[in-house]
Amino acid sequence: MKRVALLGATGSIGRQAIEIIEAHPALELCAASSGSTPLDGVNAPLKQVGGDLTELLERAAPDVVLNAVVGFAGIHATLWAVENDVPLALANKESLVAGGELVDGRGRIIPVDSEHSALFQCLEGQAGVESLVLTGSGGPFRGRTRDELVAVTPEEALAHPTWRMGPKITVDSATLANKGLELIEAHFLFGIPYERIEVAIQPTSIVHSLVRFRDGATLAHLGYPDMRVPISYALTYPERAATPAPPLDFTSLTLQFEAPDVETFPMLRLARQAGEAGGTAPCAYNAANEVAVAAFLEGRLPFLAIADVVGDALDRADIAAARDLDDLVEADRRARELAEQGLPVS
Numbered sequence: 001m002k003r004v005a006l007l008g009a010t011g012s013i014g015r016q017a018i019e020i021i022e023a024h025p026a027l028e029l030c031a032a033s034s035g036s037t038p039l040d041g042v043n044a045p046l047k048q049v050g051g052d053l054t055e056l057l058e059r060a061a062p063d064v065v066l067n068a069v070v071g072f073a074g075i076h077a078t079l080w081a082v083e084n085d086v087p088l089a090l091a092n093k094e095s096l097v098a099g100g101e102l103v104d105g106r107g108r109i110i111p112v113d114s115e116h117s118a119l120f121q122c123l124e125g126q127a128g129v130e131s132l133v134l135t136g137s138g139g140p141f142r143g144r145t146r147d148e149l150v151a152v153t154p155e156e157a158l159a160h161p162t163w164r165m166g167p168k169i170t171v172d173s174a175t176l177a178n179k180g181l182e183l184i185e186a187h188f189l190f191g192i193p194y195e196r197i198e199v200a201i202q203p204t205s206i207v208h209s210l211v212r213f214r215d216g217a218t219l220a221h222l223g224y225p226d227m228r229v230p231i232s233y234a235l236t237y238p239e240r241a242a243t244p245a246p247p248l249d250f251t252s253l254t255l256q257f258e259a260p261d262v263e264t265f266p267m268l269r270l271a272r273q274a275g276e277a278g279g280t281a282p283c284a285y286n287a288a289n290e291v292a293v294a295a296f297l298e299g300r301l302p303f304l305a306i307a308d309v310v311g312d313a314l315d316r317a318d319i320a321a322a323r324d325l326d327d328l329v330e331a332d333r334r335a336r337e338l339a340e341q342g343l344p345v346s
């Protein structure tokens, strides 16, 4: 039996994880948490709404932690798993973006993010890696000009073409901040410098990512967009259990790739800059983005202003070394404050 502590059990990833755990005889839910939603339908011996996630993890003593919390709030659980050397199935990319320098190759992290699960699998047992190619759908606004984005609404941003996800990551997909966070996530997960991580748009989300090798070979990971596959992989690793995902029908596929439009979607370029700056810069990028996305979803900020708020907060933040959790908590707090100051007065 593998005992799973599921943090963020009521979310999009959390609900799909419960489906995977219930279908697998060797997986057992030992603890479940949510931020504020009741856990009524969730069957676990330990349940917690709100509160300190590390206390829950101490009590649960799980074999694996699935961190499916959204946002910086997941950082304590990520660092707990790394410091206690408990395997971490990581969906909460924001915690690795903010805290990557503290994690610094320690711990046993199996990514749940579909692109990183793909990269993890393409990299296993390999040498001679040239570069990583992170794929993305381009989101609901792919192909649009800035003029065509001036008046887009939260409803339009939430209509993702290929994935059904929680609201924050869906807006991140529309701005390409999600790909920016994933670029930093890939850097910390695989220890590859930023100049050797490319981003390619693959609109149907069939190619989940690729790895180029020095001999000219490229390995890709393909499948329909279905998060149950990387969730199951992370929870049953290295076993690779069966899932309800349908097999890929090659005969109906044409695969197209294009370059990301970083002029129209500056959040990807800002992420690369923050990643290369290092220290507390990725943490500040993430925090400012969380504030801007929340304001956009509340109708308080136009879509194109999300990148303005984040760019301005990064310009004004004092980027320093990230030595410990206190440094990150302070960088997160300060970047939120700067981002709030950049919001229109209502």
Ligand code: NAD
Binding pocket: 007, 008, 009, 010, 011, 012, 013, 014, 033, 034, 035, 036, 037, 050, 067, 068, 069, 070, 071, 073, 091, 092, 093, 094, 112, 113, 114, 163, 164, 165, 166, 167, 168, 169, 227
């Ligand atoms: P969601 O909004 O659907 O669910 C978030 C979960 O986190 C909920 O259970 C919520 O109660 C909990 N939560 C929120 N704030 C919290 C707090 N302050 N403290 C503790 N718990 C809190 O989000 P989601 O789409 O399931 O995404 C979860 C994470 O997985 C995000 O980091 C996201 O980027 C990542 N991810 C999601 C998908 C997807 O398909 N949904 C794909 C790849 C990566």
Ligand code: MG
Binding pocket: 113, 114, 115, 182
């Ligand atoms: Mg992803």
